[in-house]
Amino acid sequence: MDLFDLTGKVAIITGSSRGIGRAIAEAYADAGAKVVISSRKQQACEEVANAVNATHGEERAIAIAASISDKAMLQTLVSETRRRFGKIDILVCNAASNPYYGPMAGITDEQFRKIFDNNVLANHWLINMVVPEMIERENGAIVIVSSIGGLIGSDVIGAYNVSKAADFQLVRNLAIEFGRHNVRVNAIAPGVIRTDFAKALWEDPEAEAALNRVTPLGRIGEPDEIAGAAVFLASKAGAYVTGQGIVVDGGTTIRGGL
Numbered sequence: 577m578d579l580f581d582l583t584g585k586v587a588i589i590t591g592s593s594r595g596i597g598r599a600i601a602e603a604y605a606d607a608g609a610k611v612v613i614s615s616r617k618q619q620a621c622e623e624v625a626n627a628v629n630a631t632h633g634e635e636r637a638i639a640i641a642a643s644i645s646d647k648a649m650l651q652t653l654v655s656e657t658r659r660r661f662g663k664i665d666i667l668v669c670n671a672a673s674n675p676y677y678g679p680m681a682g683i684t685d686e687q688f689r690k691i692f693d694n695n696v697l698a699n700h701w702l703i704n705m706v707v708p709e710m711i712e713r714e715n716g717a718i719v720i721v722s723s724i725g726g727l728i729g730s731d732v733i734g735a736y737n738v739s740k741a742a743d744f745q746l747v748r749n750l751a752i753e754f755g756r757h758n759v760r761v762n763a764i765a766p767g768v769i770r771t772d773f774a775k776a777l778w779e780d781p782e783a784e785a786a787l788n789r790v791t792p793l794g795r796i797g798e799p800d801e802i803a804g805a806a807v808f809l810a811s812k813a814g815a816y817v818t819g820q821g822i823v824v825d826g827g828t829t830i831r832g833g834l
């Protein structure tokens with residue numbers, strides 16, 4: 577399994593106190609990486625870091641809270657990671673926001689800006705904070721957790737989908753900028769995954785049954801089913817992959833019926 581080995585690598589994963597981010601952090605630690613657990617709540621991050629360390633019997637995880645809305649906190653996340661783990665090899669921009677459901681006509685400017693600030697601008701900030709050392713070492717992997725929402729239209733989560741489409745473009749641009757330095761930038765596009773973020777889509781059994789009907793695999797996804805793609809993109813297995821968006825959605829988008 578050398579292709580997927582992350583021994584000695586250091587990874588920051590935003591939004592890793594639960595859901596998809598936690599599953600990615602756990603999978604990275606299982607693959608040998610040291611992981612930085614981050615979300616807005618230090619206590620929640622410490623619980624995850626403690627669980628990871630208990631599993632591996634050594635300090636494989638640390639907890640550093642940071643809101644992705646706050647540039648200074650993101651800088652502290654990066655500098656604290658360097659101070660405690662020495663470097664950053666892998667960055668996963670996973671945390672995101674969606675404060676609005678409804679037609680585009682009803683979204684406030686503040687909500688629209690919040691979506692863009694958290695889902696696009698914060699990724700740009702964080703990537704540019706970590707990438708100089710990756711360029712210097714001629715080695716780095718950056719993963720943005722986008723969404724199949726960025727590939728399809730919606731009359732309910734339109735601004736969120738525009739932001740997730742922008743993430744696909746961000747990885748394409750940065751893959752070109754950083755490619756010569758062996759820094760790869762990719763996106764993962766999950767379908768509906770059973771997390772708090774998507775609760776409105778699955779907590780009602782009828783809504784979940786409707787999703788199951790339009791999903792070729794016949795069910796919504798679980799957080800750890802996104803983690804494999806994140807390990808692939810961060811490891812030697814993904815060494816020649818850059819600028820891509822990997823769809824992990826049980827086949828929903830190829831059916832075209834979400």
Ligand SMILES: NC(=O)c1ccc[n+]([C@@H]2O[C@H](COP(=O)([O-])OP(=O)(O)OC[C@H]3O[C@@H](n4cnc5c(N)ncnc54)[C@H](OP(=O)(O)O)[C@@H]3O)[C@@H](O)[C@H]2O)c1
Pocket residue numbers: 590591592593594595596597614615616617620642643644645670671672673694721722723724725765766767768769770771772773774
């Ligand atoms: N679930 C799905 O169906 C689905 C589908 C497609 C794409 N996605 C994408 O997957 C990513 C993860 O979503 P998820 O479903 O795993 O969500 P989740 O289970 O609700 O977890 C979200 C994580 O992000 C953290 N977070 C939220 N706002 C933050 C902020 N402003 N600053 C820092 N951390 C913040 C949360 O912790 P705190 O609350 O403690 O900050 C938590 O750790 C998002 O980019 C989402 O757009 C999800």
